[in-house]
Amino acid sequence: MFEVGLDFARSLDAADDLAPFRDRFVFPEPSHRPEVTYLVGNSLGLAPLAAREILIEEADKWATLGVRGHFETDRPWTPYHELLAGPMARLVGALPEEVVVMNGLTVNLHLLMVSFYRPTAERFKILIEDHAFPSDHFAVESQIRFHGLDPSEAMITIKPRDGEETLRPDDIVEAIRHHGPELALVLLPGVHYYTGQVMPMERIVDAAHDVGATAGLDLAHAVGNVELSLHDWGADFAAWCTYKYLNGGPGSTAAAFIHQRHHADANIARFNGWWGHDKTTRFEMNNEFLPIPSAEAWQISNAPIFSMAPVLASLAVFEEAGGMKPLRAKSEQLVRYMDFLLDEHLSGQVESITPRDLEQRGCQLSLKVVAPKVDGQAVFDRLQEADVECDWRYPNVIRVAAVPLYNSFEDVHRFVSILTEVLK
Ligand SMILES: Cc1ncc(COP(=O)(O)O)c(C=O)c1O
Incomplete structure (x- = not known):
């Protein structure tokens, strides 16, 4: 059902009714890359443009x-x-x-x-x-x-x-x-x-x-x-x-x-x-x-x-955005797409400890680096250097969350591509 190419990610975004909501949020400006990959809404959600206005x-x-x-x-x-x-x-x-x-x-x-x-x-x-x-x-x-x-x-x-x-x-x-x-x-x-x-x-x-x-x-x-x-x-x-x-x-x-x-x-x-x-x-x-x-x-x-x-x-x-129903529907698609790309590119190197059953998870995936002789914290540090915003939770989990209000399928694609590069 999914495909690995970037074009496919973009086609999913093009078909996504909620995609325009991304423009209602301000993405942090990274130091040396065109775009930050913000996958840490589980910790601090992005600023809605309207928040600044109302303040x-x-x-x-x-x-x-x-x-x-x-x-x-x-x-x-x-x-x-x-x-x-x-x-x-x-x-x-x-x-x-x-x-x-x-x-x-x-x-x-x-x-x-x-x-x-x-x-x-x-x-x-x-x-x-x-x-x-x-x-x-x-x-x-x-x-x-x-x-x-x-x-x-x-x-x-x-x-x-x-x-x-x-x-x-x-x-x-x-x-x-x-x-x-x-x-x-x-x-x-x-x-x-x-x-x-x-x-x-x-x-x-x-x-x-x-x-x-x-x-x-x-x-x-x-x-x-x-x-x-x-x-x-x-x-x-x-x-x-x-x-x-x-x-x-x-x-x-x-x-x-x-x-x-x-x-x-x-x-x-x-x-x-x-x-x-x-x-x-x-x-x-x-x-x-x-x-x-x-x-x-x-x-x-x-x-x-x-x-x-x-x-x-x-x-x-x-x-x-229509409340949680449409948001949850997109969230499920994002998380299944993330599963697919991780399976395709990182099987045996990264494992999710989050249950795979959609009833038992939301948008967060908690990833463990299982590749031999690779330190999970070092992988997390490299992700940060590459302007991927996610977080590290002691003792050994990288948490990533693709948030349906502002994350895109392309964000997910970029994250898995960078993680794959890092693990090479
Ligand atoms: C599950 C849970 N409980 C409690 C807290 C503490 O929240 P606060 O500092 O807002 O009281 C947090 C903060 O992230 C949390 O994730």
């Missing part, structure tokens, strides 16, 4: 309106976060009232664990995976300690079988069942940062609920990458950042999902602040907290406009 607009509003910018403009700052809820909810398969853009990812994980990790004498354990992103591991460990418990007893870490790189979906479900009566929370990623594996999210949520635990998802590598249905799956909560596939800019404001069924729970534990308080009486400045009956109740502070504005601009690009 200038907000800065101008600040300069010309001062404090009145909170109310007296067509995009006032006070309810700014509300503009993001709808488009963000569509990306994760949620109701707008279930999503709120706020804080940073790890901060949100902590705030959500305040609500959804409520250990009791019998049920006090959290199940994560052994190779969880360190920040998630630290967050879970410190939450356990915060409750006066010992992580060596309360934190369960699951790992792949010996000799395997990724977790088998059945093994995850089995582990949840096995620890069931003592489990308070299952907290797993949607897509694994190291292996690129898409986790069986719906099955994880079901299995957690079957044993009476709550289910949370870290969607840092899943949002904007794969299709999600948080509401229908019934996840209790989720959190994600916006600087990877959502192109919100370095350190941009993160987001959180809290399932609708928890919104009316008057007894839920939560750290409160004035931005979670009823909007109609917020400025009456009384001390009786009245939670907004939505995910907004979890907001603590007012919105950081300069961090949110690029996210707003970027979400508009996703909407224009």
